[in-house]
Amino acid sequence: MAISYKGETLSVLLDWMRTNAKEGANLAEFEELLSGNTIDGIDSKEKALKLLYEQKLLKAAFDSEISKKIANHDDRFREEKLPSLLDAEREKLRAELNPTETPEQQEMRELRLQMQKITAERDMATLRDKLRVKAKELNYDPDRAAKLAIIGDFDQASQMMTDQAEYLQTTLDAERTKFVNEKLGGDPPKAVKQ
Numbered sequence: 001m002a003i004s005y006k007g008e009t010l011s012v013l014l015d016w017m018r019t020n021a022k023e024g025a026n027l028a029e030f031e032e033l034l035s036g037n038t039i040d041g042i043d044s045k046e047k048a049l050k051l052l053y054e055q056k057l058l059k060a061a062f063d064s065e066i067s068k069k070i071a072n073h074d075d076r077f078r079e080e081k082l083p084s085l086l087d088a089e090r091e092k093l094r095a096e097l098n099p100t101e102t103p104e105q106q107e108m109r110e111l112r113l114q115m116q117k118i119t120a121e122r123d124m125a126t127l128r129d130k131l132r133v134k135a136k137e138l139n140y141d142p143d144r145a146a147k148l149a150i151i152g153d154f155d156q157a158s159q160m161m162t163d164q165a166e167y168l169q170t171t172l173d174a175e176r177t178k179f180v181n182e183k184l185g186g187d188p189p190k191a192v193k194q
Contacts, residue, residue: 138165
């Protein structure tokens with residue numbers, strides 16, 4: 001398959017040139033130029049990369065695909081491999097700092113870590129519940145409010161939620177007024193009497 005130029009493959013252009021050139025014209029230089037720009041002439045990775053980097057659109061598509069693959073790899077690494085690597089390093093440091101840990105001490109340390117994790121999860125659930133209650137007061141989506149618990153502080157999350165709720169209400173009021181003014185000439189709709 002040859003690279004196309006303005007919708008035509010280069011081999012078709014070469015055939016046209018041979019047919020329409022003056023008799024006795026030397027087409028060798030033209031053929032040589034075309035042969036360097038066809039996919040058929042690529043027989044190594046180096047030539048393929050050269051073609052890729054010479055064609056701006058191909059290079060942009062290639063760079064975009066590489067960026068997606070790198071981002072996907074980084075996400076998978078963070079989710080799958082990094083936690084186990086960090087745990088192994090923590091264990092190595094713990095063993096280095098406290099090499100004579102008895103089985104009872106190890107069990108106590110593990111229980112302490114479990115308790116800390118349970119406490120943190122309970123605190124996060126409590127914060128989510130408090131933010132959901134506050135959201136109902138503000139006529140704000142409780143599920144969106146619960147996501148703000150990641151901030152870790154009720155006052156900051158509550159202030160952020162309040163600011164966003166006020167912004168949304170102001171925007172809604174402005175759009176409603178604009179609609180009434182544009183569609184109804186500034187007069188709100190009148191109730192129909194029966």
